[in-house]
Amino acid sequence: MKLEELLERALAGDHLAISRVISRVEYPSKEGAWLLSKLLARAGQAHVIGITGAPGSGKSTLIARLIEKYRGERRKVAVVAVDPSSPFTQGALMGDRIRMQRFATDPGVFIRSFATRGERGGISTAALLTVEVFDGLGYDKILLETVGVGQVDVDIMHAAHTIIVVTAPGAGDEIQALKAGLMEIGDIYVVNKSDRPGATETLKQLEFAIEGGIFKSRTGWKPIALKVSAALGEGIGDLIEIIERHLTYMSEAGLVKRRVEERRIHALKSMILWLVENKIDELLSRPEGSSLVKDVIDGRIPVYTAALKLLKLI
């Protein structure tokens, strides 16, 4: 199939064509660059919503609820899942997989998950470019799911207009973890599993952290905390309403476009690092590289000196 035709079909909503466009954009190639240039010109309209939280907080169930609601409003929704523990990815438990399968036949929903994490820059790059693809293809809401602790998460969350931090009621340890992690930059804090004991207490702790200025958003927006039960479908309407309120805030503050700029800068940096990473692996397998590696292993050359030498070879 010609690239023009592939793009046309993807724009028409053909799922197979969309998959192919993503795979071409994800890995550096001339075809990918051409497709991306066409899509970048169309992108910048979507609302990117980051959803982050530890494994077990129920992010995916919440995402399924958001998809339902948005589909009820006839909005097109895309999910980019970068959580290796997400049921959207390979490691899924059967129950979760079935839960998501009802979206498989809906042309207005597209889910792309990244299960592998071998490469450093690879996933950040691919995820950020996939956001551009979905945006360029006219998806209204792009949900970015991450676990919120690694560097990849930090990279990716830069792309989100609205950041939702999901937590489940329980140990006070949780709040400590939130404080120390990426999660303190949430715009909206969701206590999921509101039917479980301790939900109100966790909500209060979050509100306390917000009032005390411990949890600050990046924009001057005062974060909002609320309880929901994704499993029971409770509180989802309120959450959607707050998400829209936040988008309005961002829009009025002129920050929607700035976020798009940031995500493109991040994609650029990630891609350079990724290219370098591939280059390093190639170099280390060549004779001059592997003899240098041997010197480092045996302690004959300090790491810093060897790194500078290899950098010159690149």
Place this chain on the structure above:
Amino acid sequence: MKLEELLERALAGDHLAISRVISRVEYPSKEGAWLLSKLLARAGQAHVIGITGAPGSGKSTLIARLIEKYRGERRKVAVVAVDPSSPFTQGALMGDRIRMQRFATDPGVFIRSFATRGERGGISTAALLTVEVFDGLGYDKILLETVGVGQVDVDIMHAAHTIIVVTAPGAGDEIQALKAGLMEIGDIYVVNKSDRPGATETLKQLEFAIEGGIFKSRTGWKPIALKVSAALGEGIGDLIEIIERHLTYMSEAGLVKRRVEERRIHALKSMILWLVENKIDELLSRPEGSSLVKDVIDGRIPVYTAALKLLKLI
């Protein structure tokens, strides 16, 4: 102070000198390279134990118990904590900080924590080189603490001879998370908080995953799961015994040295990426870089094309 004197004092166990050696090695510099070359020649003897688990699993309390036991055997212990939610790092809750303070006056214990995580290669590099420093300074046991989900954790765990995965009893979600994450490569699985309901069930799930071959170690060693209560000090003796058994296994299989080689290769790769990362930031702030960034933001040049151009400038 001269570098020779600094090194001598550090080797004699002077904590202030050790701190200074670490700070010099951590950031690329000539002095750091000299110190590292001296220490690399001495390193390769320590037993590096990786301890990984989600925030709230009680890793730090467990580490405190291990330190106590090892100190009882007059072994020198160093901790390298790369978990931003760890009480060893800045975000600590007061209670945890006090818990750790009793080690502050013990010359046989040194704790180095990495709280920031702004840079990609920076932390992996610094943590891996800090392991070399502690090893070269004659610490017997080096405990590496990570949350076990991000790329930094994967990088760092390559340096460990023995990997302990800590989990707390609770939702079955936990096992799912373990399955999908780095955590499936544990040599030892610890169900902490054994006094809590569900501990036996979680242990059984882990044993099931081990028997079924879902959890495999990297070496042919069959993982062992056990219950402990770090808070109550129960099961710690058993854990120590299993850790030693694993070390004997590694030693007999000739894998102790190989792990040291792997950690040096990783340190080398991390350092190159880190140097490149700094270079990118510098380039993007210069005129030719920032005009390229503008082209990417406006969608005039695809990310891949711009990345290749910038790579040439490096």
